[in-house]
Amino acid sequence: MTETFLYLIQQLINGLTIGSTYALIAIGYTMVYGIIGMINFAHGEIYMIGSYITFIVIAGLLGMGMVSLPIILIIALIVAVIIASTYGWTVERVAYRPLRGTNRLIPLISAIGMSIFLQNYVVLAQGSRDVALPPQISGGWTFGDPSVFEVSFSYMQALIWVVTFVAMTALTLFISRSRMGRACRACSEDLGMTNLLGIDTNRTIALTFIIGAALAAVAGLLLGLYYGVVNPFVGFIAGLKAFTAAVLGGIGSIPGAVLGGLILGVTEALTSAYFPSEYKDVVSFGLLVLILLFRPSGLLGKPEVEKV
Amino acid sequence: MLSIKNINTHYGPIQALHDVSVEVKQGEIVTLIGANGAGKTTLMMSICGDPQATSGTIQFDGEEITGQQTSSIMQKGLAIVPEGRRVFSGMTVEENLFMGAYHRDRREAEMTAEHVLALFPRLRERYSQRAGTMSGGEQQMLAIGRAMMSKPRMILLDEPSLGLAPIIIQQIFDIIEKLREEGVTIFLVEQNANQALRIADRGYVLENGRVIMEDTGAALLVNEDVRKAYLGG
Numbered sequence: 001m002t003e004t005f006l007y008l009i010q011q012l013i014n015g016l017t018i019g020s021t022y023a024l025i026a027i028g029y030t031m032v033y034g035i036i037g038m039i040n041f042a043h044g045e046i047y048m049i050g051s052y053i054t055f056i057v058i059a060g061l062l063g064m065g066m067v068s069l070p071i072i073l074i075i076a077l078i079v080a081v082i083i084a085s086t087y088g089w090t091v092e093r094v095a096y097r098p099l100r101g102t103n104r105l106i107p108l109i110s111a112i113g114m115s116i117f118l119q120n121y122v123v124l125a126q127g128s129r130d131v132a133l134p135p136q137i138s139g140g141w142t143f144g145d146p147s148v149f150e151v152s153f154s155y156m157q158a159l160i161w162v163v164t165f166v167a168m169t170a171l172t173l174f175i176s177r178s179r180m181g182r183a184c185r186a187c188s189e190d191l192g193m194t195n196l197l198g199i200d201t202n203r204t205i206a207l208t209f210i211i212g213a214a215l216a217a218v219a220g221l222l223l224g225l226y227y228g229v230v231n232p233f234v235g236f237i238a239g240l241k242a243f244t245a246a247v248l249g250g251i252g253s254i255p256g257a258v259l260g261g262l263i264l265g266v267t268e269a270l271t272s273a274y275f276p277s278e279y280k281d282v283v284s285f286g287l288l289v290l291i292l293l294f295r296p297s298g299l300l301g302k303p304e305v306e307k308v
Numbered sequence: 309m310l311s312i313k314n315i316n317t318h319y320g321p322i323q324a325l326h327d328v329s330v331e332v333k334q335g336e337i338v339t340l341i342g343a344n345g346a347g348k349t350t351l352m353m354s355i356c357g358d359p360q361a362t363s364g365t366i367q368f369d370g371e372e373i374t375g376q377q378t379s380s381i382m383q384k385g386l387a388i389v390p391e392g393r394r395v396f397s398g399m400t401v402e403e404n405l406f407m408g409a410y411h412r413d414r415r416e417a418e419m420t421a422e423h424v425l426a427l428f429p430r431l432r433e434r435y436s437q438r439a440g441t442m443s444g445g446e447q448q449m450l451a452i453g454r455a456m457m458s459k460p461r462m463i464l465l466d467e468p469s470l471g472l473a474p475i476i477i478q479q480i481f482d483i484i485e486k487l488r489e490e491g492v493t494i495f496l497v498e499q500n501a502n503q504a505l506r507i508a509d510r511g512y513v514l515e516n517g518r519v520i521m522e523d524t525g526a527a528l529l530v531n532e533d534v535r536k537a538y539l540g541g
Contacts, residue, residue, distance in 0.1 A: 179410070182399070182403055182406070182407065183407070183410065185396070185398065185399060185403075186396050186399065186407050189396045189397065189398055189399070190394055190396060192358065192394075193390065193394040193396070194407070195358065195378045195379050195382070196356055196358070196378060196382055196388050196390060196394075197382060197387075197407055197408055197410060197454070197458070198379055198380075198381075198382035198383040198410065198411060198458065199379055199407075199410050199411075200377075200379040200380075201379065
């Protein structure tokens with residue numbers, strides 16, 4: 001195998017890794033949009049909070065002398081998911097629900113406000129500097145000829161792939177099979193009708209926020225461990241990327257969010273591999289503009305139909 | 309069973325219903341007729357609390373439901389077949405039906421589903437098909453079936469014949485009569501006044517948000533003014 005080919009494989013691995021975490025965050029945007037038609041701009045902050053909680057829990061458990069890494073990670077995951085979900089639920093309850101039924105722009109402004117609030121709240125509580133965590137998972141597999149180019153697939157990357165895959169499979173099963181998942185789908189098709197069937201749609205909406213926040217917390221844990229560093233501002237850029245992924249794939253569509261996330265991740269990786277890496281955002285947002293020009297509803301989105 | 313007293317409903321600054329009073333007794337079919345924009349759908353939706361009536365009272369089974377949340381009103385033995393059917397087009401027939409039985413035990417709901425499928429054999433043929441791919445008549449059957457799934461004591465039907473072929477309309481009206489035989493009370497809103505009044509025990513005529521006439525279905529059918537305005541002479 002040639003060097004170019006192996007190099008490409010390496011970039012695809014890196015791209016899919018980042019892309020799958022974008023997808024996890026993007027699902028939160030897309031589900032909320034699908035049900036209540038608003039962009040939850042505070043969603044990136046939930047991801048950031050998930051990362052912080054992961055760091056705090058891992059550092060705390062290590063400090064207490066716990067050595068088993070799998071157990072530490074599982075505890076960190078559970079705690080991060082629970083706390084981030086509580087944040088997601090609270091944000092909806094406090095900042096969005098009272099505004100439901102008003103002009104679309106009003107909850108959007110409230111969301112931006114919530115995003116700024118959460119970011120600064122973390123700055124106050126944790127400081128604005130980078131917080132670093134030593135790599136917890138090192139090593140990996142390598143293949144290819146060492147004299148030409150060695151492709152590495154780290155255990156950390158493998159963990160990201162596996163956890164993302166499990167989380168998405170669980171979500172898909174929940175949405176398609178479970179009673180509450182069906183209610184979520186019914187709400188995203190026709191909220192008023194779902195209400196007319198005696199289903200408390202406020203609860204379904206709250207559940208959507210909780211699911212979105214839980215997935216963002218999973219992404220927070222994975223990316224936190226992957227980069228080994230977090231600061232209060234990581235939510236902004238990750239949120240923007242995930243939002244782009246959701247729009248790229250067709251906002252409102254869960255498979256679209258996944259596809260959009262993966263495409264965005266791979267695009268970024270390939271751009272930084274073959275061009276100066278400063279171009280990666282130019283290319284990925286340029287791609288967004290192109291797709292919106294030719295497919296305004298995104299790759300897998302349904303064109304919006306005026307209801308009469 | 310359903311007692312609406314002097315309700316007024318507003319959409320923002322526009323008043324859609326003026327002092328409307330309607331009474332539906334247990335086991336009756338009551339029809340509400342009126343032209344486009346008379347407020348028929350508004351009345352239906354006000355019963356469900358969406359939008360809320362701004363004044364007046366609505367009682368269902370002796371319980372005051374005015375001001376309650378839509379989702380809790382709809383858990384009291386009341387179901388609606390709304391205007392335009394509003395089936396969940398991305399979901400299968402089966403999923404649509406069971407959305408109607410959300411709060412019921414799955415096994416009991418299966419029995420009701422069996423009953424619905426016996427009434428509407430077409431739905432059985434299309435059981436795993438997505439609702440959006442079906443014809444208007446089939447979707448209307450599904451909307452009625454979904455309303456039946458909660459085992460309601462009363463069903464509100466908002467223009468179930470709209471946009472359907474005459475043969476399908478006949479089937480729908482047959483089903484409505486069958487539902488009444490099973491003990492379900494029916495409140496029916498229709499523009500198709502002829503057929504709707506024929507199966508009705510009593511009827512109301514709504515004009516510009518006001519009830520202008522109320523009588524037995526048979527009497528309204530032969531009433532001169534009603535004939536002129538709603539039955540084509």
